[in-house]
Amino acid sequence: MQNLLHNLNPEQLAAVTLPAQSALILAGAGSGKTRVLTTRIAWLIQTGQVSPSGIMAVTFTNKAAKEMLTRLSAMLPVSTRGMWIGTFHGLCNRFLRTHYRDCALPQTFQILDSQDQLSMIKRLLKANNIDDEKYPPKNLMYFINNAKDQGLRANRVEAHDPIERKMVELYELYDNQCQREGVVDFAELLLRAYELLERNQPLREHYQARFKHILVDEFQDTNDLQYNLLKLLAGHGQQVAGALFAVGDDDQSIYAFRGANVGNMSAFEREFRVENLIKLEQNYRSHGHILDSANHLIANNSKRLGKNLRTDAGHGEPVRIYEASSDLEEAQWIIEEAKSLMAEGALRREIAILYRSNAQSRVIEHALFAAGLPYTVYGGQRYFQRAEVKHAIAYLQLMDNPHNDSAFLRVVNFPTRGIGMRSIEALQAAAEQYGISLYAAVPYVAGKSGSSLNSFVKLVEGARFETQQLALPETVRLVLEASGLLQHYQNEKEGADRIENLEQMVNAATQFVQEEGFGQGAPAYMGPKAQASAGELILDGDGTEIIDADIPLNTIMSPLSAFLSHASLEAGDAQAQAGQDALQLMTVHSAKGLEFDAVFITGLEEGLFPHESSSREMDGVDEERRLMYVAITRARKRLYMSFTQTRMLHGQTRYNMKSRFFDELPEDALKWISPRVQSHWFGNKKSAWDDAKFSSGGSDNKIAQQIAQKAASGGPGWRIGESVEHAKFGEGVIVNIEGGGSNARAQINFGKAGMKVLDLSVAKLERVAR
DNA sequence: ACTACTAAGGTTTTT
């Protein structure tokens, strides 16, 4: 145990060894929160305070869960089996699989990803003759998910207008349809679990008694439903209450837009009467200037729980700031700078290029490609989301649960087998009439299309029959062949990649079978009847049996069902990641939780970062600031920030002001490495990698020339793109100039004060040198 | 059934 706790700093040690009570750990960026979390679990078990089965640890991503398991098994001699460690969704899935009867789900219920959910909603609208102009499918999806994330069923959602009333109606129809098909969306996994626990007292009490310690990672990202679920599991307000150990950082709350509620932190503190609040403020990641910048910036947010990071590392390098004339030039500068970093010995994978929105990556990618630098863009298509993989999955889904209409529609005519729109419409009509799934409706469709449909059904049935005795990887292989998918892509000219992805699925299945204990030597799945004897049985007063969900998944689920939920719940990063040494490109959001030696934060312009849509939302800019805080704290040794005067967005050149966040950084931690006083349109070709060597003079770029020409018609001296100061509106950028001479009017973007059109002969404008 | 065109929409994202 000694070596378990050594090397912890006093705050970490205090957190790890807290008594079994509710605790809130405010863990700053780079303060070792995963370490605290895992060491606490190990400590609890090693000191005999709890057995592994009394532990539940919840994360948001599979990656975090995996990381925790890995570290834990390195620390502990005992098996991590029996512990509930996973994502909210993963754990709820496990729970619902075990108690599928009690929550009225088929044993083979399947999980819709967002794609499936959206297409299902589109289908629903069509089937009910709803105008999708009036009710955009995306809005409806957002509406439904939002309600579910708040724990609200259709009958409890308040409608304020006719539109909403209709949406509530559609929400209900949607849920019914899901129920008929035996599918659940992501939010539903949590809501079902919550409802089951709430409704079923013996079950609730069983789990409350079981989980002595519930540990939650990234608590600031929990939504209302997740918090309520935790409350229920921890037995909040009960005699037998588990200890809820929440770790989070309110300054890194960047997911409000998808329902996360930072308020849960203070709610938790209040409702659980938290006496143990520990702040981890010692940062082990970044050098001083970087950390100062982060602290200084985030101090501009109100409503903080309060925290200031410190480091023992020295000041280190200053934060370098660069002003580019265009997004292209910004990209060019990044490349030069990255090259010189690498010349100094920096590893490519230790250099990250961050941006606020994905659209920004293109210009950078182009430049990187032209320069011949290897790079990886994160957050692209996930493995299990690729069309060809989804097709194969759909066949497997139909074999496991033929009532999944989404799966049916996806592959009924893919590869094409002569089942066109007319056949489908006839089928949908029949399904509608009898209130059954498309698959079940096939026998009711007569005629020619009926026979093609019949052969499709035979194909699925045949595959199901033939794979009964096969192991999962062989099942997958057979389906790839029997479905005709492999054949189909072989005939396609660009099909090689797709075939490779399909082949990869067999590997994914093999790996899954091994990792999840479906391999040889594992207890065989013996069907629903056998499962009662597999786990411990508890009988309540009514004689209802409660099976503890501790029994391994492989005894309650067929390998196929398990693999299918795996495919829905895990994007398949393991399949996608090649992991060679390359520059790392990603959004700031996806950089959360990562760290790099050198970080570029790009596009720091008003309207982009902070994003313009943030100003419309309540506390929107605060969230953008937290996002900036996350970005800054990713860097260990080197931090660069850049902004540009012109940027192509949606096909139009935009003239943005530099981000307000620059005003919120400590001057003495910064180094402006581009000329600050300069007419940027004429002159100054910058040699970016050498801070001192800035010469004026040089060639204009094309954009500058165009703009200069366009601006020639403007008033004396004023140019598009120029920064100006107005007594009332403050600093702004001239976006456009109309008319000429004394009639000249300028459209000026004043950022915070908005867009104004001013008469140049009247308005008092000052030139701003920057 | 497949190709070719047109229209719309374009923060952030995991499960």
Place this chain on the structure above:
DNA sequence: CCTTAGTAGT
């Protein structure tokens, strides 16, 4: 500007 989805034409 550029991608994607949906539709019209062959």
